[in-house]
Amino acid sequence: TDVLPAEERGAGAAISVLGYRLGMLVSGGLALWLADRYLGWQGMYWLMAALLIPCIIATLFAPEPSDVIPVPRSLEQAVAEPLRDFFGRNNAWLILLLIVLYKLGDAFAMSLTTTFLIRGVGFDAGEVGVVNKTLGLFATIVGALYGGVLMQRLTLFRALLIFGILQGASNAGYWLLSITDKHTISMAAAVFFENLCGGMGTAAFVALLMTLCNKSFSATQFALLSALSAVGRVYVGPIAGWFVEAHGWPTFYLFSVVAAV
Numbered sequence: 001t002d003v004l005p006a007e008e009r010g011a012g013a014a015i016s017v018l019g020y021r022l023g024m025l026v027s028g029g030l031a032l033w034l035a036d037r038y039l040g041w042q043g044m045y046w047l048m049a050a051l052l053i054p055c056i057i058a059t060l061f062a063p064e065p066s067d068v069i070p071v072p073r074s075l076e077q078a079v080a081e082p083l084r085d086f087f088g089r090n091n092a093w094l095i096l097l098l099i100v101l102y103k104l105g106d107a108f109a110m111s112l113t114t115t116f117l118i119r120g121v122g123f124d125a126g127e128v129g130v131v132n133k134t135l136g137l138f139a140t141i142v143g144a145l146y147g148g149v150l151m152q153r154l155t156l157f158r159a160l161l162i163f164g165i166l167q168g169a170s171n172a173g174y175w176l177l178s179i180t181d182k183h184t185i186s187m188a189a190a191v192f193f194e195n196l197c198g199g200m201g202t203a204a205f206v207a208l209l210m211t212l213c214n215k216s217f218s219a220t221q222f223a224l225l226s227a228l229s230a231v232g233r234v235y236v237g238p239i240a241g242w243f244v245e246a247h248g249w250p251t252f253y254l255f256s257v258v259a260a261v
Contacts, residue, residue: 010159013206014148017199021141025133026051082217086224095212099225102164102205104232105260106198109171109253111237112244113194116174120249121182131188136195143199150200156207163201168260170197175253205229 027048035044086092117128151159173190180186209229213221244252 009207009210010151010156010203011148013210014144014151014203016206017144017202018141021137021144025137079220082214082220083224085214085217086212086221096228099209099229100232102160102208103167103201103229104236105171105256105258106167106201107233108236108240108259109174109194109256110198111233111240112252113174113191116178116249117187121177121187123182123184123187127184128187131184131191135188136191139192139195140199140202143196143201144203145199146196147200147203151204151207156204156211159204160208163197163204164260166197167201168257170194171253171256171260175250175257178249178253 031044031048034047035041039047089095114128114132117123118125147159147163154162170193173193177186177190209222209225212225240252243255247255
């Protein structure tokens with residue numbers, strides 16, 4: 001928000017998603033594997049600390065924002081003024097509604113994906129784990145990067161609209177799994193397409209959050225908007241479980257397509 005011009009925010013959002021996902025991989029499954037097989041916990045933590053060195057170097061050489069923004073001197077300047085600035089805009093509440101709802105349909109379907117693949121379809125837990133953690137992660141990264149490339153040619157509104165529709169449509173892959181015979185290739189295709197479209201949607205969504213932030217209050221406003229975007233994902237799980245119990249997997253995933261779109 002502070003450094004990138006408007007035309008580069010799509011690419012910047014894609015790179016941020018890439019870094020976040022790689023960080024999850026390195027600090028999660030890869031770290032556990034290295035600690036168990038080769039390094040032990042002490043060596044693993046030393047390695048994790050060493051991986052921060054390139055981040056520090058990149059930060060030192062990164063350009064300063066072109067606009068000089070005064071440092072807040074009080075809690076009111078740090079919190080209250082950013083909130084007043086945001087809610088003083090036209091249609092502020094509609095913007096908040098968009099932020100809460102944009103990823104809600106996708107989160108609704110994803111909240112029970114592992115349960116569905118294991119209990120609903122009957123795949124082996126190890127098989128599901130490998131596909132989700134490798135193919136799913138790869139698809140998310142590819143989707144984010146591809147979304148960033150497409151956003152160089154699209155307006156932000158068109159990118160949000162197209163990627164949002166793709167997010168919803170991608171849930172149809174799980175609906176097909178729920179009404180057809182079990183097949184590993186079908187599962188892999190559904191996981192890949194859903195994560196690919198989800199990565200594209202996430203890139204556009206992060207770019208939206210960056211655009212909505214006033215440079216004078218970017219840290220507080222980005223934190224606020226990011227937190228609000230997670231509200232739906234936090235509370236959607238119990239509702240999704242009840243819906244499956246009441247209506248079954250096929251209806252659940254059809255509903256998730258409609259809800260996302």
